[in-house]
Amino acid sequence: MGKIIRKEPLAEGVVLLEIEAERVARSAQVGQFVVLMPYETSERIPISLHNWDRNKGTIEIVFQVVGRTTSELASLEVGEEPYALLGPLGKPLEIKRYGLVVCIGGGLGIPPIYNIARGLREAGNEVISIIGARTASLLILQDRTKSVSDRFLVCTDDGSYGEKGFVTGVLSRLLKSERIDLVIAIGPVPMMEAVANLTRPFGIKTIVSLNPLMLDATGMCGVCRVKVGGETKFACVDGPKFDAHQVDFADLKRRLAMYKEEERRALEEWKARI
Ligand SMILES: Cc1cc2nc3c(=O)[nH]c(=O)nc-3n(C[C@H](O)[C@H](O)[C@H](O)COP(=O)(O)OP(=O)(O)OC[C@H]3O[C@@H](n4cnc5c(N)ncnc54)[C@H](O)[C@@H]3O)c2cc1C
Ligand code: FES
Numbered sequence: 362m363g364k365i366i367r368k369e370p371l372a373e374g375v376v377l378l379e380i381e382a383e384r385v386a387r388s389a390q391v392g393q394f395v396v397l398m399p400y401e402t403s404e405r406i407p408i409s410l411h412n413w414d415r416n417k418g419t420i421e422i423v424f425q426v427v428g429r430t431t432s433e434l435a436s437l438e439v440g441e442e443p444y445a446l447l448g449p450l451g452k453p454l455e456i457k458r459y460g461l462v463v464c465i466g467g468g469l470g471i472p473p474i475y476n477i478a479r480g481l482r483e484a485g486n487e488v489i490s491i492i493g494a495r496t497a498s499l500l501i502l503q504d505r506t507k508s509v510s511d512r513f514l515v516c517t518d519d520g521s522y523g524e525k526g527f528v529t530g531v532l533s534r535l536l537k538s539e540r541i542d543l544v545i546a547i548g549p550v551p552m553m554e555a556v557a558n559l560t561r562p563f564g565i566k567t568i569v570s571l572n573p574l575m576l577d578a579t580g581m582c583g584v585c586r587v588k589v590g591g592e593t594k595f596a597c598v599d600g601p602k603f604d605a606h607q608v609d610f611a612d613l614k615r616r617l618a619m620y621k622e623e624e625r626r627a628l629e630e631w632k633a634r635i
Pocket of ligand 2: 574575576578579580598
């Protein structure tokens with residue numbers, strides 16, 4: 362239980378881990394996440410579930426190495442076990458027949474968008490997936506995402522693959538030609554905010570997955586609080602998915618930047634130790 366059975370680099374600094382986690386795989390639902398501690402001395406970090414196999418009893422996660430804890434996670438090899446793995450956590454996405462659904466994944470938003478697109482398609486929705494990255498070498502999981510989509514659109518900021526430009530450019534065009542019933546966007550905060558601003562005038566239900574800092578992920582510490590519809594919500598237990606038109610993105614950006622200096626120092630200290 363907990364052993365890493367596959368480790369696959371997907372792009373520079375982006376790693377897929379397949380981990381034995383029978384209980385998590387058995388109860389995982391669309392849109393949920395896990396909390397991991399690579400070592401006993403590590404911080405707890407939330408990572409979205411990318412995929413799970415109930416028969417094999419395994420889960421797959423994809424993460425980007427950005428700071429100390431994700432560097433520690435990337436240093437674990439096949440056969441080793443993370444110190445702790447907790448989940449599945451978060452409210453699952455409501456899977457039902459909406460109609461025409463657009464699933465948008467930007468960068469590290471692509472792994473969680475994959476299981477959302479799959480779940481919604483299995484429920485009888487028509488799924489258009491739009492994935493985007495800064496450049497071609499950072500585009501991940503294209504074949505997988507395409508395999509669960511009725512229509513699949515790709516773009517890169519620099520035009521090195523697919524259409525040149527942002528996912529919002531592609532969405533903007535679709536909004537003019539299609540009768541869309543639901544939009545789900547996961548990716549960098551500015552991207553999710555831009556998607557919300559685009560769909561608001563059309564009155565299209567839009568869901569985003571928020572990524573505030575988390576500590577206990579049980580609703581006790583309050584670290585992950587976000588403002589949604591003028592109310593304080595805890596992303597770990599009330600989310601992480603919320604109505605995009607109700608989210609206070611300015612507050613989220615401010616809170617995400619709060620510990621930048623401490624995070625930089627923690628990474629430097631860890632690098633100096635290894
Ligand atoms: C519900 C949820 C699901 C997530 N799923 C994934 C996933 O599937 N794959 C993945 O790569 N990451 C995911 N994240 C983000 C991931 O948890 C952070 O990258 C990780 O905590 C960083 O830890 P660290 O110690 O390596 O870096 P830190 O030292 O904590 O931070 C390094 C840098 O990353 C930024 N950062 C830290 N935490 C976050 C965050 N939550 N969101 C955005 N930037 C952050 C910091 O501002 C800093 O600039 C998710 C976050 C949440 C809340
Ligand atoms: S992380 Fe502590 S309340 Fe959500």
